[in-house]
């Protein structure tokens with residue numbers, strides 16, 4: 058069998074899964090040993106690859122226990138960070154300490170602060186403890202005949218964690234696609250003077266500017282204990298995907314977002330393909346029992362995930378662009394066939410797929426377990442050497458996004474194959490968020506674009522076509538001034554981030570009011586919040602820790618040199634330059 062055929066079979070097989078069954082749930086993000094407790098994210102790896110170790114982890118189960126954990130930390134002058142059971146944030150925000158300060162900080166896990174969902178049916182609201190998993194919240198709300206309108210597409214998150222980082226689905230309607238804009242009240246545990254017992258609970262609601270600051274806080278204002286969200290009467294949705302050409306995408310995205318309440322667009326540049334999601338509300342009495350079980354979040358057999366990763370690695374080392382393009386074609390064809398994971402019942406039988414809001418917005422069937430077998434996991438499970446990738450997410454003012462698409466198209470037209478590497482993942486996923494009052498939220502109606510791409514196991518290994526991806530990244534964040542999603546991205550995306558938020562000062566004011574001693578800040582969260590460019594070590598640009606300015610920031614030994622962008626001349630990217638290798642030998 059030719060290796061390419063084998064590859065297609067493997068890739069298709071990885072997509073064919075048994076949803077919700079036979080899965081090995083993710084490991085705890087906190088692993089304790091004699092040297093302390095090590096925190097990692099769900100991918101088992103932070104952007105800087107450095108460990109995060111703390112000596113102590115508290116597992117409060119009630120708001121009062123939460124308060125007393127904070128009080129004891131404040132009394133002992135320790136730094137505090139909170140982490141959820143999931144730790145699904147890609148940026149190293151939840152880390153309180155470096156290896157030299159393990160004894161100067163504690164971690165509070167909300168894993169056991171995970172029940173407590175109070176629904177107020179007449180007032181269409183729910184108050185929920187911060188450790189509650191998003192899926193539990195949604196199911197409870199739907200049982201009461203109500204719906205949460207906004208949620209991220211991935212359900213493996215806690216309510217507190219998703220609020221902190223500005224997590225979103227997609228909508229320009231109503232309160233919009235970001236969950237924090239549906240928050241109508243919030244309780245925070247903040248440091249207090251000794252006379253107040255070192256920590257106190259404050260309840261924020263109404264027009265309080267502190268509530269707006271706390272909507273998106275990266276966990277740096279205090280511990281969120283409770284979140285009150287507004288709900289609506291239960292409803293259903295009707296979804297149809299239109300796989301079509303990408304002509305006119307730059308002119309059509311706005312109309313699309315205005316026309317459909319939950320619109321999104323997936324763009325596969327290498328294939329000149331755009332997938333428009335026609336997604337809108339329908340009444341509860343419309344028939345349909347559909348679910349959205351997004352393909353990328355279904356479980357995969359461990360063997361298959363490993364083989365796919367091995368295949369991807371060998372395509373990388375052979376610089377086999379054609380192989381990547383074939384994978385991209387196969388994947389997209391398969392997604393079209395199965396409607397990305399939409400199901401009318403057990404399987405996809407045709408459009409439109411109609412189902413309850415609670416089943417159509419957010420998914421993550423790879424999260425759930427069965428004791429029967431343990432050979433199925435989320436494809437990125439760090440225990441199995443499966444998928445390993447970067448996620449870049451840039452948030453644009455809507456008015457600027459058309460020009461960004463035009464630029465990416467020009468770059469694509471130079472050589473469409475350069476984009477196959479992202480099209481293997483999800484292409485460019487385009488979503489919509491409404492303007493927000495949160496100082497660290499979006500000040501105006503915005504467009505979010507996500508793209509994922511291969512990450513090497515070793516930091517020193519350059520990636521195929523990485524220059525093109527760095528150019529898109531720099532174009533987004535520096536030419537167009539896009540803002541990074543707080544929970545995703547490589548470090549470069551955060552350079553100068555504070556200057557991109559006109560109300561940043563309002564956030565700092567709230568911070569100095571609520572946490573004047575910076576108990577809830579760490580060197581790690583400061584890196585993101587303040588967006589300082591770090592030291593430029595050898596190879597730093599390969600992993601997005603810096604923008605290259607010298608060849609040594611790329612990889613001289615592997616022939617990757619620091620060069621200007623192909624289209625955006627101000628970009629500085631690591632490009633494979635074979636002649637440099639000849640010169641060296």
Ligand SMILES: Cc1cc2nc3c(=O)[nH]c(=O)nc-3n(C[C@H](O)[C@H](O)[C@H](O)COP(=O)(O)OP(=O)(O)OC[C@H]3O[C@@H](n4cnc5c(N)ncnc54)[C@H](O)[C@@H]3O)c2cc1C
Nearest residue numbers: 141145146150209210211215217218221224225276281544
């Ligand atoms: C596969 C995948 C898909 C994703 N899809 C989307 C998507 O569709 N849309 C989107 O917007 N995002 C998405 N994300 C990002 C995700 O929504 C965010 O990373 C979210 O913040 C994760 O929530 P968590 O509960 O795991 O938080 P954690 O990672 O545990 O914590 C996030 C931050 O919040 C702080 N924190 C957590 N709980 C509290 C609390 N109670 N009080 C104070 N601080 C707290 C932590 O210190 C940390 O700074 C995705 C991530 C993954 C891995």
Ligand SMILES: *[C@@H]1O[C@H](CO)[C@@H](O)[C@H](O)[C@H]1NC(C)=O
Nearest residue numbers: 093112156157158159160161
């Ligand atoms: C932390 O405290 C423990 C126990 O007191 C001690 O053994 C260890 O050396 C300390 N670690 C650091 C980095 O100070």
Ligand SMILES: *[C@@H]1O[C@H](CO)[C@@H](O)[C@H](O)[C@H]1NC(C)=O
Nearest residue numbers: 298299300301302309333335
């Ligand atoms: C899909 O989109 C194309 C381009 O906008 C349009 O011409 C076509 O009618 C759409 N198809 C469906 C089924 O809506």
Ligand SMILES: *[C@@H]1O[C@H](CO)[C@@H](O)[C@H](O)[C@H]1NC(C)=O
Nearest residue numbers: 293339340341342343344345
């Ligand atoms: C659904 O309910 C509305 C109003 O209650 C009614 O007008 C409509 O005919 C119903 N539709 C179906 C398909 O039952």
